[in-house]
Amino acid sequence: EVQLVESGGGLVKPGGSLRLSCASSGFSFTTYAMNWVRQAPGKGLEWVSSISSSSTFTYYADSVKGRFTISRDSAKNSLYLQMNSLGAEDTAVYYCAREGNHCRSTSCYFDHWGQGALVTVSS
Amino acid sequence: DIQMTQSPSTLSASVGDRVTITCRASQSISTWLAWYQQKPGRVPKFLIYEASNLESGVPSRFSGSGSGTEFTLTISSLQPDDFATYYCQQYYSHSYTFGQGTRLEIK
Numbered sequence: 001e002v003q004l005v006e007s008g009g010g011l012v013k014p015g016g017s018l019r020l021s022c023a024s025s026g027f028s029f030t031t032y033a034m035n036w037v038r039q040a041p042g043k044g045l046e047w048v049s050s051i052s053s054s055s056t057f058t059y060y061a062d063s064v065k066g067r068f069t070i071s072r073d074s075a076k077n078s079l080y081l082q083m084n085s086l087g088a089e090d091t092a093v094y095y096c097a098r099e100g101n102h103c104r105s106t107s108c109y110f111d112h113w114g115q116g117a118l119v120t121v122s123s
Numbered sequence: 124d125i126q127m128t129q130s131p132s133t134l135s136a137s138v139g140d141r142v143t144i145t146c147r148a149s150q151s152i153s154t155w156l157a158w159y160q161q162k163p164g165r166v167p168k169f170l171i172y173e174a175s176n177l178e179s180g181v182p183s184r185f186s187g188s189g190s191g192t193e194f195t196l197t198i199s200s201l202q203p204d205d206f207a208t209y210y211c212q213q214y215y216s217h218s219y220t221f222g223q224g225t226r227l228e229i230k
Contacts, residue, residue: 047219109157
């Protein structure tokens with residue numbers, strides 16, 4: 001069974017930093033691209049960042065480019081999101097999501113999601 | 124970025140009804156579209172890929188269609204478990220975008 005478990009969320013002051021982690025199990029982590037998707041309170045889904053299976057390629061939404069860094073560790077079967085210069089607009093539940101099995105070359109949908117990590121940016 | 128627009132934003136229906144949700148893309152995305160279901164306080168659940176292909180385990184009352192810029196998600200006979208918010212997502216471009224969501228509520 002595919003499992004994705006996020007950790008590292010919490011309350012941070014504006015301008016601060018936070019690092020999210022996502023521990024995976026139940027599948028071959030090195031085979032799949034991984035993603036972060038967020039959802040602000042009461043709002044819809046927003047894709048944040050993606051990383052290819054071998055870490056060769058990374059992609060970011062314009063709203064986080066230059067502030068967030070995605071990475072992965074195949075030895076630990078884990079995905080990370082380093083978030084810097086956080087603002088109130090970054091307050092959201094952050095989901096770790098795996099790409100699906102029927103992708104369009106390098107882009108894809110998300111077939112498995114973690115339970116989410118809440119990040120609150122407030123003074 | 125490709126913009127995805129869903130309609131309606133809210134849909135009121137009864138158990139047993141047939142309902143259709145529409146998703147429009149700001150440019151052609153071929154059939155590179157997925158659908159998700161999300162219940163309050165829960166994780167999004169993946170339903171359909173490539174516009175019309177049901178994920179394993181998804182009930183057959185769900186179906187998807189469309190190509191280019193216009194897509195639909197249809198539930199043939201609503202069940203109590205189906206009342207939720209539905210999102211479309213394009214993966215034609217790697218700058219992934221979701222529709223704003225359609226809340227399906229009990230009439």
